[in-house]
Amino acid sequence: MVTVNFSPEIDHAKTLKILNEIRGDAMGGWVDLPRKYDMAELARIKEAAAEIHEDSDFLVCIGIGGSYLGHRAIIEALRPESPTKIIYAGNSLSHRELENALTELGDADFSINVISKSGTTLEPAIAFEAFKKKLIEKYGAEEAVKRIYATTDAAKGALHDEAVANGYVRFVVPDNIGGRYSVLSAVGMLPMAVAGVDIDKLLEGAAKMAAGFSEEYLAVNAAQVTENPIIKYAWMRYILGKKGYDTEVFASFEPATMYFNEWLKQLFGESEGKNKQGIWPASVVYSADLHSLGQFMQDGRRNLFETIIDFPTDEINAKVVTAVRTAHSMGGIPVLNIGVSEYNEEGFGELIYFFEMACAVSAKLFGVNPFDQPGVEAYKAELKKLL
Numbered sequence: 114m115v116t117v118n119f120s121p122e123i124d125h126a127k128t129l130k131i132l133n134e135i136r137g138d139a140m141g142g143w144v145d146l147p148r149k150y151d152m153a154e155l156a157r158i159k160e161a162a163a164e165i166h167e168d169s170d171f172l173v174c175i176g177i178g179g180s181y182l183g184h185r186a187i188i189e190a191l192r193p194e195s196p197t198k199i200i201y202a203g204n205s206l207s208h209r210e211l212e213n214a215l216t217e218l219g220d221a222d223f224s225i226n227v228i229s230k231s232g233t234t235l236e237p238a239i240a241f242e243a244f245k246k247k248l249i250e251k252y253g254a255e256e257a258v259k260r261i262y263a264t265t266d267a268a269k270g271a272l273h274d275e276a277v278a279n280g281y282v283r284f285v286v287p288d289n290i291g292g293r294y295s296v297l298s299a300v301g302m303l304p305m306a307v308a309g310v311d312i313d314k315l316l317e318g319a320a321k322m323a324a325g326f327s328e329e330y331l332a333v334n335a336a337q338v339t340e341n342p343i344i345k346y347a348w349m350r351y352i353l354g355k356k357g358y359d360t361e362v363f364a365s366f367e368p369a370t371m372y373f374n375e376w377l378k379q380l381f382g383e384s385e386g387k388n389k390q391g392i393w394p395a396s397v398v399y400s401a402d403l404h405s406l407g408q409f410m411q412d413g414r415r416n417l418f419e420t421i422i423d424f425p426t427d428e429i430n431a432k433v434v435t436a437v438r439t440a441h442s443m444g445g446i447p448v449l450n451i452g453v454s455e456y457n458e459e460g461f462g463e464l465i466y467f468f469e470m471a472c473a474v475s476a477k478l479f480g481v482n483p484f485d486q487p488g489v490e491a492y493k494a495e496l497k498k499l500l
């Protein structure tokens with residue numbers, strides 16, 4: 114269960130209008146995804162994961178942004194057991210990073226999951242070339258293609274064309290789901306299944322949250338929508354943003370959730386930061402950051418609010434959470450608490466949906482389109498010209 118400790122003033126009619134727009138958006142495919150999962154696709158994902166477990170010590174996951182951060186967030190947070198270890202590549206253009214990943218792989222058996230919705234992004238494309246070369250050298254061209262799993266568009270893009278031409282195993286990023294909303298599609302599900310995450314439980318958690326936004330539920334319970342913690346949170350951050358709190362600091366007390374923070378920053382930053390609008394998403398991991406950024410949080414410029422993601426924890430850590438909440442409130446920072454009852458797949462499934470929906474609603478409140486990323490495309494176009 115996810116709970117919040119605040120109750121902002123909510124415009125009920127506006128909220129319903131926004132929810133309708135989100136559901137009706139051409140990129141709204143993630144809204145019902147956890148409740149209406151394509152079970153044949155899920156079975157294919159599990160089969161592929163079992164095959165990779167059988168023949169690979171490593172799975173090289175190549176992708177960037179929405180094609181990378183979501184699954185890494187969950188894998189790092191849960192650290193499940195698996196016969197196959199994940200190596201990440203293609204999320205920078207640093208040749209040092211690439212060489213480190215190739216070195217880590219050494220002579221071990223491996224497969225590749227190359228993930229790119231557009232199939233044209235430079236960072237993953239370069240990494241893919243390097244790992245594909247190694248794969249072909251090790252196994253020969255014929256065996257190598259059986260070890261390449263391509264997750265990309267159903268019909269277009271360079272990666273799609275190459276995958277079809279060579280007969281790679283293919284998974285589809287649905288047209289109506291954008292990168293940063295795609296963690297529960299094959300984009301995230303294959304790497305997570307290989308890493309040993311219980312993807313059924315993850316979906317169950319997400320489906321629980323999605324139930325509050327189903328057409329059937331809202332048809333009968335529209336009046337209750339303002340009680341939904343997701344809606345409360347979306348409105349709270351919007352109200353704070355309008356009051357001049359232009360930075361949101363996501364705070365966690367679990368070091369393993371560092372990549373979950375990174376996923377959050379991408380989700381909110383790319384969805385909301387446009388038309389000179391939005392709240393800058395930042396993050397801290399306590400208690401380590403209490404000894405670095407803690408000073409600023411307590412006493413620096415008062416343009417921040419803090420969103421604590423409050424997982425169940427041991428007694429001492431729980432006392433730190435309480436102390437931080439009290440001290441930072443006394444320091445003049447609005448502190449929002451998001452309580453998560455379970456630190457496991459179900460809990461994270463709930464959180465994924467919680468933040469996806471909150472982000473979409475919040476961006477709409479700011480009057481921007483949560484599902485495009487013109488700024489990222491502008492950088493991609495400039496880089497293409499230079500290269």
Ligand code: PA5
Pocket residue numbers: 177178179180228229230231232233234237291292293294383486489
């Ligand atoms: O959320 C997004 O849409 C972006 O962050 C993309 O995921 C990122 O740019 C990678 O794009 P692609 O999957 O097309 O390689």
